[in-house]
Amino acid sequence: MDAIMALCKRRGFVYQASEIYGGINGFWDYGPLGSQLKKNLRDAWWQDMVLRPCWGKTGPGGREVRCVPVETCIIQHPKVWAASGHVGGFNDPMMDCKESKRRYRADHLRYVKTTDPSEGRMFAFVEGDADTFEEALKRLGKYVKRTLGEGDLEIITDAKPDGQFLARVVGPHAKEAGTLTEPRAFNLMFKTYVGATATDDDVAYLRPETAQGVFVQFKNVVDTTRVKVPFGIGNVGKSFRNEVTPRNFTFRSREFEQMELEFFCHPDESMEWFTFWREFRMAWWESLGLAGENLRLYDTPKKDLAHYSQAGSDVEYRFPFTYPGFGELEGVAHRGNFDLTQHQQHSGAKMEYNDTERGELLPNGQRRGERYLPHCIEPAAGLDRGVLAVLCEAYTKDESRPSPEFMKIHPRLAPIKAAVFPLVAKDGMPEIAHKLHDELLRRFWREGLVESDDKQTIGKRYARMDEAGCPYCFTIDSDTLKDQTVTVRDRDTGGQQRIAISHAAAFLSDKLGL
RNA sequence: GCGGGCGUAACUCAGUGGUAGAGUGACAGCCUUCCAAGCUGUACGUCGCCGGUUCGAAUCCGGUCGCCCGCUCCA
Structure with a gap:
């Protein structure tokens, strides 16, 4: 773990927050590579959960999975936290x-x-x-x-x-x-004051989870966006918990980012959807390179479930600091209709959904409709924990390599997607390299960074990219001058192949799964 | 919150009372036709912070902050 933390600092993935002032317990900043890595993971979640949920796979009953996003405030009405149970539960x-x-x-x-x-x-x-x-x-x-x-x-x-x-x-x-x-x-919720007078009447809290913002806006989403149950609402953002003991690098931070989906469905179908989500969420983390024995799906024993919860599963990763145990990356919870019920009671607002596809068939061919409080399946992932797991999984040590430490970050998540080097800085190679770099930049700037470098020896440049987790390096050499080909070096194997320079963009596009 | 360990350059670390060090990295130049190669040079330090002891403190003492580990707690 120490080696991973050292590399994270050295290469600009993670810095201690306020480090020059001695640091502040439980807070971490992301550097240039870390912030891009984190953004890539957040984008992957957004793409696979909101824009095209579950890679287009159908849910129970062959139904399309539909989700919409919201972005709700960190500060909500204090009664939200009374309704959710956080005010009591977080103040023992x-x-x-x-x-x-x-x-x-x-x-x-x-x-x-x-x-x-x-x-x-x-x-x-x-x-x-x-x-x-x-x-x-x-x-x-x-x-x-x-x-x-x-x-x-x-x-x-x-x-x-x-x-x-x-x-x-x-x-x-x-x-x-x-x-x-x-x-x-132990006030696990961060307290603040709304308004300049800062009296006890103005107390508000920084949210300890993003989920409540979704429940509070459930009715608005239903009334304004033509969604029909079953459907999901995604919400991504910072949350805050005054952890008793921040520990283990960024794993338990006081300020952290969550990616939560609240998926609403009919009570009769809730267990099927729970099973569906629990399996997809596991598959999703696996698709990002966390495959193998370090990842597991753990079902919460009945006795450990919250009183309102009917089922729960955690996607867990075996971090170096939890080894041989596991630490939670994401919790998939069957919350029943607990949250909507709570907010309905505390706010007085009707939260019932009028399902026009249910109820008895009327003579005119319509359904009578059924009013109910939907049940909710909640896959709630920790973004910072995900980044940490990706970093831990990527960190590889191989003394037989010229670059003994390298980061095997999945190409989809890698902050630097590719680098372009002239083998040596002469004979017109830098000019060709800069041209290829420009081309790749124009094509891939939305996906992440594309680097170029003509300083130092080629080995040093490869090694630098290995530590940064850049999956592919294109190198212009003397053959390029003769036959318009370049070498592509694979980060994980160190192996090279020669391709036409005109195919470099297509090659990268294919490897990045675009 | 308790107990233990640690804190010196960007990183890894040496330095136990007498001028702040090494390796790596970074940067510049030379050289270099595929893997942290070589040569030359440059920059980089509130020795975590505050206080005390001392002629003199990175070093001894007290406090404090941060990180790691164990307990506790937490989801």
């Missing part, structure tokens, strides 16, 4: 034990004491955890030096654990009293 106060180094959710701790107020010490235990409860009873009995009956015990469930209270408490895994800290709120 936690308590730390200075002795046992453990951390507890404050609302999970209970305290047992005797009914005798002179026996001041209390013993904490974790609600629903028999081990800590029995331990607490045992310790309490020892402390008061007598056997305790039911009537002697008092269990405090609604404690306000301030300093005075906690001084009397022995933690669940501690021996001494007074080692628990006061509850601290």
Whole structure:
């Protein structure tokens, strides 16, 4: 991992944010190559999920997969996050034990004491955890030096654990009293103020996910764009979470970008669509070079599902820092109609969809129609995690090569698509190279960078392109002067072939899958 | 939040109280007809930051910030 991070810095893929000021925990910037790589991955998602979903494959029942995009705001009405459950769920106060180094959710701790107020010490235990409860009873009995009956015990469930209270408490895994800290709120949502007055009434949050923007605009999209269920709404953008522990390079950042699709369908068809999406999303990541044992599709066990969720699968990648385990790239969740229900309740707006293709057949040949809250399948991918996985997968070490470190980035994602070199900077070769470079640039500038370089030795230039992940290098040599051919060097094999200079663009176009 | 490790040039690292170093990379020139080759030269340092001890600190001490690992947490 250190070698990958060093290369990312050296070649301008990823820099630490605010580095000259000492860095800022949980934030990373992308350099010239990294930002282009990230854009290519984002574009690939947009193309394959919105513009031509699933490469044109049909969904369940042979139906065309239809999706439309939206772009919603990072800051939404604060009630959005109350409805989504983030305000509660992202604010669990936690308590730390200075002795046992453990951390507890404050609302999970209970305290047992005797009914005798002179026996001041209390013993904490974790609600629903028999081990800590029995331990607490045992310790309490020892402390008061007598056997305790039911009537002697008092269990405090609604404690306000301030300093005075906690001084009397022995933690669940501690021996001494007074080692628990006061509850601290872990605001996983970034707070800000809307308007210049910045009072408590103006509090707003930076979104922790892009999905809610879609649910909030669901009705507008249905009413204004002639979409029919089943269909999807894609939304890409930055989200923010005040992670307790940002870790593992860009894997868990506080500012990160998501690519989320909310796919709405009839409840009866939701499991079929879930299966369809879970399989396509896996195939999509595989198509970008994350094939093989480092990628897996992991089904969330029933017991770990959120209460409203009927199924969930994660596309996971085996990162160097998770090895031999895996880290989540994308979660495909069956969310039922939870979100639309929540927003319907909290906002009072009707979210029901009127499906004119369902219901009983009327004499005039129309359907009566059926009103329902669609179910939602949510493939939600982490763009920065995707970039990181691509970088990890691409990083290759081969000491037998002149360039021992190189980046095997899939041609579709590679920030630099091709480079053009004169073998040596004389005999008119630079001029021919510049001409070919111009031609390729005119043809491929929308896809990514096309480089040219006539400095240094050819080996050095190849090696540079290898580290940048450029898949193909065209080289003009003395034969070019005679027969109008160039060599093409393949990054992954180092092998070369000779093609007509007039076919260079077609060759590259083919290799890039255009 | 706790514990451990680390922080010196763009990268990898040496330097344990006395003038800031090496290799690689970058840049310029020469040379060079296919893989970080060779020669010459140039640029690049708040030694993470702040404070303390000392005649003198990259080096010792305290604090702080950041990165990595483990726990915890989180999806």
